[in-house]
Amino acid sequence: EAGVAQSPRYKIIEKRQSVAFWCNPISGHATLYWYQQILGQGPKLLIQFQNNGVVDDSQLPKDRFSAERLKGVDSTLKIQPAKLEDSAVYLCASSPNTGFGGYTFGSGTRLTVV
């Protein structure tokens, strides 16, 4: 089965610019997650979707971050404007609706804000 696809793999932008990341989950996985992983830290949840509805966005900095999941499949995470502290790896993951299965992660997008 195909894995979780993410693009781009790397992105370098200047502070105050905007950036967008794309994720395509495993086919049939209803739940999609975006995590932020700062160097030396474990991943931290930004937002969780169930189909195309938001389940948890309590840790999403909503003044600059936004995310959407159109038609319950692909998802886009946007940052506008970016700050230096947004430099991190952004990981997308998906899981089956049943909750018994494990999570599958994409390779991530490494963002550097200069």
Place this chain on the structure above:
Amino acid sequence: KQEVTQIPAALSVPEGENLVLNCSFTDSAIYNLQWFRQDPGKGLTSLLLIQSSQREQTSGRLNASLDKSSGRSTLYIAASQPGDSATYLCAVANQAGTALIFGKGTTLSVSS
């Protein structure tokens, strides 16, 4: 609020050693616990998933145990190899379908 702690933060061992990585969590009412491997610049690869009703899971040279009552899990790696060098992350899900809460990881280096 669930918190996950991993000890040690880093570990260096010679090839062939058996080793144990530790993970602790503050709220014992978890749904499942998962161990991941992360290579530099890469995403996360799932190693073992333990449901709350299980005590351990095994895959090849890896064995993960879970003691919910004490809030602890261990990942045992037998006969370590240089290819095992990576960061190992422990994560718990508090309820079915909820997001994982991660520890900071243990960075393992196995020398030949």
